[in-house]
Amino acid sequence: GESVGLHLPTLSVQEGDNSIINCAYSNSASDYFIWYKQESGKGPQFIIDIRSNMDKRQGQRVTVLLNKTVKHLSLQIAATQPGDSAVYFCAENIMTSGSRLTFGEGTQLTVNP
Amino acid sequence: DTAVSQTPKYLVTQMGNDKSIKCEQNLGHDTMYWYKQDSKKFLKIMFSYNNKELIINETVPNRFSPKSPDKAHLNLHINSLELGDSAVYFCASSPPAFNYGYTFGSGTRLTVV
Structure with a gap:
């Protein structure tokens, strides 16, 4: 079936640099997207979401970009900190089909001091 | 107070045994889920319940049986455990409007030996 996929299973950055984590999705009917952060031994934690009627949304140090033309989603983290080290997942949903989040494979972000 | 709590956090058991994982949410959400990582x-996703009613049942062996005694609880019972059942199981919940996606529990690490 269709699923959300991620580029680059691992990403290593220096503390203070900006990080960009990418996600490609295949279901053009998806209209709601979420980025989750999962720290070791914990459950996924909501970071930021975006609906398909938007192409950009900003939060605190994070920005999500959505390109529906090429079905691409990215998460930008500004001034990456050691506490940002975690696995990041994008997830998609089709709102008219009810609540059913489909997750991508995850990217392990490592922040080097 | 923990929003979505799962017990136990760790579960080690032998093949063939039957075990249960419990989940409770105090967020007042109507929908609860079980995910396998x-x-x-x-x-x-494995299962989804909305106000005690099963709404999603993925291709999961019938050895797995969810039970929702009320909308704040969703338990997972597994019969005749197999080595391949070893994984981390996450419970989650979401509100009717589905704003901000799911809130996840901290997971139950099941190891079948």
Whole structure:
């Protein structure tokens, strides 16, 4: 079936640099997207979401970009900190089909001091 | 107070045994879920309940049986455990409007030996 996929299973950055984590999705009917952060031994934690009627949304140090033309989603983290080290997942949903989040494979972000 | 709590956090058991994982949410959400996370961190939905009614039942062996006594609780019972059942199981909940996606519990690491 269709699923959300991620580029680059691992990403290593220096503390203070900006990080960009990418996600490609295949279901053009998806209209709601979420980025989750999962720290070791914990459950996924909501970071930021975006609906398909938007192409950009900003939060605190994070920005999500959505390109529906090429079905691409990215998460930008500004001034990456050691506490940002975690696995990041994008997830998609089709709102008219009810609540059913489909997750991508995850990217392990490592922040080097 | 923990929003979505799962017990136990760790579960080690022998093949063939029957075990249960409990989940409770105090967020007043109507919908609860069980997800399975494999060794490669891939998260896959298993079940979803809305106000005690089963609404999603993925291709999961019938050895897995969810039970929702009320909308704040969703338990997972597994019969005749197999080695391949070893994984981390996450409970989650979401509100009717589905704003901000799901709130996840901290997971139950099941190891079948």
